[in-house]
Amino acid sequence: MRKAGRITSKVLDLVESAVSEGVSTKYLDTLAEAFIRDSGGKPSFLNYRPSGSKDLIPFPASLCVSINDEVVHGIPREDVILKRGDLVSVDCGVFYVGYHGDSARTFIVGDTTDECKKLIEVTKKCLALAIEQAVAGNRLHDISAAVQKYAESMNYGIVESMAGHGIGSSLHEEPAVPNIGKPKTGILLREGMTLAIEPMINMGRSGKIKIGKNGWTAYTVDGKPSAHFEHTVVVRKNKAEILTINLAKEEAIEVEGVIVESLGNAMFRVRMENNLEVIARVSGKIRINFIKILPGDRVKVQVSPYDLTKGRIVHRKT
Structure with a gap:
């Protein structure tokens, strides 16, 4: 799922x-689909139809692209042209090796009003506060x-009829x-649960x-703009792990260790100096430069602060 999440983030x-x-x-949409397939994945949304919805056309695109008062599930079209000041909510799902990633962001075309900028920032904050829980x-x-709590404190409308999901x-x-x-209500959250959290917040x-005539696109009733942000996360003990985000280099933890076992498919077991072991994949840079990794080699590994058991080998010490 981490790989599906990373591809999803890169698409956005x-x-x-x-x-x-x-x-x-x-x-x-064309740009996104090409990138997804070039990355070895498949678009999760393309030809999707909810069970029990026989009269609904399968979703005909890889992205949901929703503009201004379109809340979600906007269908990409050749004749829908972005204009300066538009709010563009883009939702993307990627299926990779048996698992899905799902994420959404709202973008601004050029510049827009202070009110619309505030809507975007409030929706982002709603997602961040939700993930903290x-x-x-x-x-x-x-x-x-x-x-x-946060959306209402800022006097915004919350789309109640749509929700995130497992x-x-x-x-x-x-x-x-x-x-x-x-x-303090609802089911107990257990470590390892994977959730797509997605606040949809309306101005006003x-x-x-x-729902529009195509059966998919949702619009605000009052015609006011809406914003949408989403991440796929894993429930953890102290802090949720966000899967649909690309770990910035400065956020990664670099540690040194020794290769103790080759696991095949460019995967190795690495023992750190504190005797903890990490399952690490060889980075693309090392593979491109044909650097051979063998048991006994001393290597540098980047690991995520959210999961110290997995990482990638970024350097072989000589």
Whole structure:
């Protein structure tokens, strides 16, 4: 799932760089699908249809691209052209080696009003506060309550009729993760649970939506803009692990160790100086330079602060 999450995050990075005045939403979708497939994945959304929805057309794109008053599930089209000041919410799902990643961000085309900028920042903060609650021992609705409390304190509307969800080998799994709820209620969060947390926040106090003629796209009832941010996370004991984020180099922890076993497929068991062991994959840079790694070699490994048991080998000491 980490790889699916990283690909998902990179797709959104790519889309962000392409969002500009005069670009069609179909172009963004084409760009995203090509990157997903080049990365060895498949688009999770393409041809997706919820069970029990026989009359609904399968979703015809790899991205959901929703503009301004479109809350979610906007269908990319050649004739939908981005304009300066638009808010563009992009939701992406990637299926990779049996697991899904799911993430969303809202971008600005050029510049926009202070009110729209504030909406985006509030929605981001709602997601951050929600993720803080995704720790083992908390209850599911602690996540929901965090979104509700902050959004309402800022006088924004919360989309109540749509929710986040469990995620794993299926794109949508139990439990549903609503964006409103009472603290200390809902199921107990256990370490290892994987959740897609996704606040959808509307400007103004109304969280009501309506579904468009295509059967997919949700709009705000009052025509005001909406923002959407989402991450796939793993519930941990002290701090949730975010899967749909690319670990910045400065955030990674670099440690030295010795290769003790080759596991095949460019994977090795590495014993650190504190005798802890890490399962590490050889980085692309080492493979490109044809540097051979053998048991007994001393190496430098980058590990995530969220999971110290896995990492990547970035340097062989000579």
